[in-house]
Structure formats: C-alpha cells, structure tokens
Amino acid sequence: MTAVEPDPGSATALRLHLADVLTMSGDLRTTPWRSAVETVPREVFIPGFFERVDGPRETMWRPVTPELVGAEERLELTYTDETWVTQLNQGITAFDTDVPIPGVPTSSSTLPGLVVRMLEELQVEDGNRVLEIGTGTGYSTGLLSARLGSELVTSVEVDRRVADHAVRSLSAAGYAPVLVADDGLLGHQPGAPYDRVIATCAVRHIPSAWLAQSRPGGLILTTMLGWLGASSGLVRLEVIGNGSAEGTFLGGTDSFMPARPHAAPKLDDSVYSWIEEVGTTDRRTVVGPEILDPWDGWTSLFIAQLAIPDAQLLTYGIDDGPVLDHIVDTSQQSVAIPYRTPDESAAVRRAGPVDLWKPVERAITEWRAAGSPALDQFRISVSPDSQTVWFGDPAGPLSWKLRTSA
Ligand SMILES: C[S@@+](CC[C@H](N)C(=O)[O-])C[C@H]1O[C@@H](n2cnc3c(N)ncnc32)[C@H](O)[C@@H]1O
Missing domain, CATH: 3.30.160 (Double Stranded RNA Binding Domain)
Structure with missing residues (x-):
C-alpha cells in the first residue's frame, strides 16, 4: 500500500484532542505541560511501531507503518493514549517485517498519559536542568524541551540506534537537547548538577551517579522493579546531598521495562x-x-x-x-x-x-x-552505604535493604 501523507491539520486536531483526553483523565494538570502536549508532534517520533495481538500460543506484534496500514490509520493510532512498542529483541523495528512476529519489547513510546503524569510529578520549575534516562523515541524528551528549552535537557539512551533515531526525530521537531548514547545509570556528569532526574526505564536501586549529579533539594522520579516482576509504581526522592536521599512511593501500577543492567x-x-x-x-x-x-x-x-x-x-x-x-x-x-x-x-x-x-x-x-499497607505507604531511604525500603520504621520488621550491586 502506498502511504498518502495525511492533512497536517488533522495531526494538530488529534494533538488537541489528546490534550483534552489527558486533561479529563487527570494526567495533564498544568498549562505549561498542556502547551507542550499541544506542540510536540508524536508522529515524528514514532513513524512505525508494533501493536500487540494475542496469538494462539504467544503474544505477537503487528507492524504498524504508513505503508502497511495507511497514513491515516497510523496517525490516528499515534494519538491514542497507548504505549507503542518501537523495538523488539534489541534491534527489530516495524519496518523490518510485513507480518506479526513474536518478540520481547526493548524500546517503546510510553503512553502519553503516563509520560505527562510523570512530568507533572517531576514538579519542574522554569530554569530547571533535567536529566532524563531512557530517551526511547525521544517523545518525552521533546515534551521536556518544549517546556524548559532544549538547552536545559539532557537525555541518555543505552541503545545507540535508538538514540540516533531520537536525535533525528527531535531535530525534525525543532529540538536539540543534549542526547547521549550510553548507560543512563551512570548519568551524564558534564551536564551536572541537575535539578531533576527522571527515568522511563525501571531500576532495582537508585544509581549512585543520579544522586551525585543532583543538586541538594533536587528530585529524582523513577519506577523501581525487581526480579519477580513487581513494579513500585512511581517513586519520588528528594536529594539531601553526599549520596543521600529520602523518597516516597507515589502509588499506582505504572511499570517500565527494566534498565538494561538491572534486568534479571x-x-x-x-x-x-x-x-x-x-x-x-x-x-x-x-x-x-x-x-x-x-x-x-x-x-x-x-x-x-x-x-x-x-x-x-x-x-x-x-x-x-x-x-x-x-x-x-x-x-x-x-x-x-x-x-x-x-x-x-x-x-x-x-x-x-x-x-x-x-x-x-x-x-x-x-x-x-501491620494491616496490609499499600505500597504508597512505604518509603525509601538512601545513604552512601545502603538503600532501604520501609514501612513504619526504617529499622523495623517491614524494612528491607536493596541489592545495590547490580
Ligand atoms: C519505555 S522506553 C522510553 C520511553 C520514552 N522516554 C518515551 O517518551 O516514551 C525505555 C527506554 O529505556 C532505554 N534504556 C534501558 N536501559 C537503559 C539504560 N541503562 N540507560 C539508558 N536508557 C536505557 C531503552 O533502550 C528504551 O529505549
């Protein structure tokens, strides 16, 4: 099928509609982030992606590209509040197959509702320097750049091909943040100190580099996961300085793919x-x-x-x-x-x-x-020597030291 370029006006209308949907769901709460959602063209960041389909034996991934489904359908799907998988098995994209295939998602464009909820929870202020871990397609990097200005945004993506693609998409959308192809668990020292760190891949513990590269009083927002597959939902820590931070679990069932060195x-x-x-x-x-x-x-x-x-x-x-x-x-x-x-x-x-x-x-x-407290009642304390998740009393029976070696 030959792709016919859709009317650019329809992308604008779909963007405004998405902003309305996210406002109604409560994810989008403030005017500056609404302007960012109305401005950043998600279609530039995900020219093609995979849609999940349940096969008889295993999950399959249907490629969605303008050539395969038509430009209109691709555009409409782009502006739904869905996570779209953009890479399988650390290398396969929707342009590599014409038919549904099995695979493990290794990069995606997170559903906009979660992206903007995280951005709202990040509590940025004008002039903040932000370090983002897990650039992926670059859509969230684009939103950060639209909100704060590209010069205040640094984003790190572990997969070089994904990072290269994000640089091109950001440039096409008019943004030029610092984009680093490296392990984001190491942060990016040249851009430090940061006022905010946000991760869209999940960690087993808070990497010491994020603490060292944050300004005291700065905030770190991430999800945490473990090897039984449970996610913490969002966790927000306030950095104290000298490798220490205190955080709260914000609740919810949000989860992200593991940061590559932290995967089981x-x-x-x-x-x-x-x-x-x-x-x-x-x-x-x-x-x-x-x-x-x-x-x-x-x-x-x-x-x-x-x-x-x-x-x-x-x-x-x-x-x-x-x-x-x-x-x-x-x-x-x-x-x-x-x-x-x-x-x-x-x-x-x-x-x-x-x-x-x-x-x-x-x-x-x-x-x-203890009354089966929910996760949003738990806290996390981080020091240079240890990281503890706890409820009630950090030294009490409901407290656990996190593995900080991997
Ligand atoms: C859910 S996707 C990112 C979503 C993206 N921020 C968005 O706007 O939708 C997670 C990304 O984290 C990347 N990633 C995984 N481990 C990483 C690491 N250690 N450092 C940096 N990026 C990592 C993956 O390659 C993937 O592209």
Whole structure:
C-alpha cells in the first residue's frame, strides 16, 4: 500500500484532542505541560511501531507503518493514549517485517498519559536542568524541551540506534537537547548538577551517579522493579546531598521495562530440566500462591521480591499439569512452587538447599500484621552505604535493604 501523507491539520486536531483526553483523565494538570502536549508532534517520533495481538500460543506484534496500514490509520493510532512498542529483541523495528512476529519489547513510546503524569510529578520549575534516562523515541524528551528549552535537557539512551533515531526525530521537531548514547545509570556528569532526574526505564536501586549529579533539594522520579516482576509504581526522592536521599512511593501500577543492567539475568533452558530432576518436598504454608498475583496493586508481590531479591518468577506447567508460578534462585540452586491443594489449603513444593518461601512467609506475615499497607505507604531511604525500603520504621520488621550491586 502506498502511504498518502495525511492533512497536517488533522495531526494538530488529534494533538488537541489528546490534550483534552489527558486533561479529563487527570494526567495533564498544568498549562505549561498542556502547551507542550499541544506542540510536540508524536508522529515524528514514532513513524512505525508494533501493536500487540494475542496469538494462539504467544503474544505477537503487528507492524504498524504508513505503508502497511495507511497514513491515516497510523496517525490516528499515534494519538491514542497507548504505549507503542518501537523495538523488539534489541534491534527489530516495524519496518523490518510485513507480518506479526513474536518478540520481547526493548524500546517503546510510553503512553502519553503516563509520560505527562510523570512530568507533572517531576514538579519542574522554569530554569530547571533535567536529566532524563531512557530517551526511547525521544517523545518525552521533546515534551521536556518544549517546556524548559532544549538547552536545559539532557537525555541518555543505552541503545545507540535508538538514540540516533531520537536525535533525528527531535531535530525534525525543532529540538536539540543534549542526547547521549550510553548507560543512563551512570548519568551524564558534564551536564551536572541537575535539578531533576527522571527515568522511563525501571531500576532495582537508585544509581549512585543520579544522586551525585543532583543538586541538594533536587528530585529524582523513577519506577523501581525487581526480579519477580513487581513494579513500585512511581517513586519520588528528594536529594539531601553526599549520596543521600529520602523518597516516597507515589502509588499506582505504572511499570517500565527494566534498565538494561538491572534486568534479571536470562535463565537458560537447563533450569527446567534441573527443576524436574532434583527431589522436591512439600509442606503446608500460611502464605498461598495468590500473593504472587498483582491483585492488590503489586504490594504483596513487591514485598516477596524485597524478601528474596535474587529470585526470579517462571510460570509454566509440566506436561499436562497446571500452570504454576516457580520461584527460582539460581545463585542458591533452589526453587519454591507455592500452590493450593485440592482441599484449597496453601502448600509449597521446594527443592534445593534453601527454602525460598520462608523469607516470603515472614515478610508477608509481618505485612499482614501491620494491616496490609499499600505500597504508597512505604518509603525509601538512601545513604552512601545502603538503600532501604520501609514501612513504619526504617529499622523495623517491614524494612528491607536493596541489592545495590547490580
Ligand atoms: C519505555 S522506553 C522510553 C520511553 C520514552 N522516554 C518515551 O517518551 O516514551 C525505555 C527506554 O529505556 C532505554 N534504556 C534501558 N536501559 C537503559 C539504560 N541503562 N540507560 C539508558 N536508557 C536505557 C531503552 O533502550 C528504551 O529505549
């Protein structure tokens, strides 16, 4: 199909409509950010993207480009409040295939509602210098540039091809922020000190470079995640100085793809055969498998993840058996499989030298005893030596030190 360029007026109308939608949803709250949304052409940043479609066996990704679906449909989809995946498997774009394909999303244009909610939560003021981590398509970088002026914006993208594409798109839209192709967990010292740091990829702990490159009183906004897959929603920290900061969890179920060095190591297929080969034992438990469901806005899963930070979640069934959540810690060669028995009691099947479910039971029991507080009741304290997520008392039973080594 040949792409016919849509009427540029329709892009303007769609942008205004998007601003209305985001205002009504409560994501867009202030006039300067509304002007930015009305100004920045999202279509320049995502010429092509993937739409998720559920295949019979696995999720597939349908390429959406002007050539494949027509320029009008591509433009209309661009201005919906959706996340559009722009890269699969660290390299495949929508222009590389004509048909739906499987893959793992590795870059995307986050739904505008979340982008602007984060920008509002960043509490920028005129003249602030901002460091953004995870440029992606550059759309959020464009909004920051429209709001503050390109000269105050630095954005870091780990993937060079993605970064190059963002530079071209930003330039086409009339913006020239500092764009760095590097690991954003290292920040970007030449532009420091920053008044604000915002990450659109999720971290396991707050990178020390972000603290060191922030002005005291500056704010860091990010999502945090762990290897069981639970996200913190947004977290905002105020930088104290000398490597310290205090933060609050803002609530919500927002999540981002992991910052590349903070992602869980890939498990190879030998894990499956290992689990089948080692002897397992079963025991009763007071904490059933449902705590691994993100039914309560992530909190119980997030707590399990704090209790066993090196464990990963694998969900699969063996032969024709039920699909079960397997908690695997390869560093301890141990696995725990919580399940419900036919009489609906909670039980756990475990293998390996360490009972991985024990710390989860302790943590969840303490959490329940405290009244099952939601994540937005938790805080994070960061010092040069440690990072602690806590509820009630940083030294109390509901406090966990984060892994800061990776
Ligand atoms: C959700 S996308 C970014 C969304 C984008 N800011 C927007 O406006 O929609 C996350 C991006 O973070 C990038 N990323 C992952 N790890 C990173 C890291 N360590 N440093 C910088 N960028 C990283 C990914 O390559 C991806 O492009």
